[in-house]
Amino acid sequence: MKAAVIVFPGSNCDRDLAVAFERAGADVTMVWHKDTHLPEGLDIVGVPGGFSFGDYLRCGAIAAQSPITRSLIRHTERGGYALGICNGFQVLTETGILPGALMRNANLKFICKPVGLKVASTETPFTSGYDLGQEITVPVAHHDGNYTVTDEKLAQLRDEGRIAFTYTDNPNGSTGDIAGVISKNHRVLGMMPHPERAVDALHGGTDGQAMFRSLLDSFVSA
């Protein structure tokens, strides 16, 4: 598996994400936001958490206009895989690669704690290693994780099986308890919780490992 992790000014989970990919057996290249091209022959692009561009204007809005992001959009349009976590999810919605928007948490607080997630779909290369309905614990750390979509879009996401994870106890007001959504072709996942912060016993849990292993398996068998 060949992965690239994009680094924006203000990204702070880029190295964690790289380590999580590496632990699953990936070759990882870090890519600076000013680069105009992603490396050749990539299996997946990781868009990490953090506070790209200081969250100015809206979380992820400026990063969505970075030179590398144009290359990321082309990559996904060609059917390439991508994983956006936390701020990375916000970037993916700001580019329009994924639907909806991440708004300020309903309780207005920055929430930083492990949360329960329910695996809502295993029909994705990211979640095939979990059981449907399985409950896992993964940390969240965000101020703007309140996933917002219209009722019509929510119905569409449900019909198309595009909700990857839901919260067992919604911490931020997200529509439909949604914690992670996938693209129409099931190759792009955006989620607010941090699976890369749950891949080592020292993290306090390893429930994120199955995601990176699922990815590796899907690329090996593909």
Add this chain to the structure above:
Amino acid sequence: MKVRVDVMLKTGVLDPQGEAVRHALGNLGFDGVETVRQGKVIELEVAPGTSEDTIKEMCEKLLANTVIENYAIQVL
């Protein structure tokens, strides 16, 4: 040429910040504040003759997230 762009959450999109401000006003003794909606004002100094279509494009591409926000353009 000065342009002012008002960005507001769309009707129907919950505004927890506006709601918190409404509560705080109530705590200060200002009764009867029914709703508070919080938005952004963005002022631009642009080249004279910049068309409204160009400003509109700026709003659509960056200044507003039209999934959740509306914008209004005012040439000052």
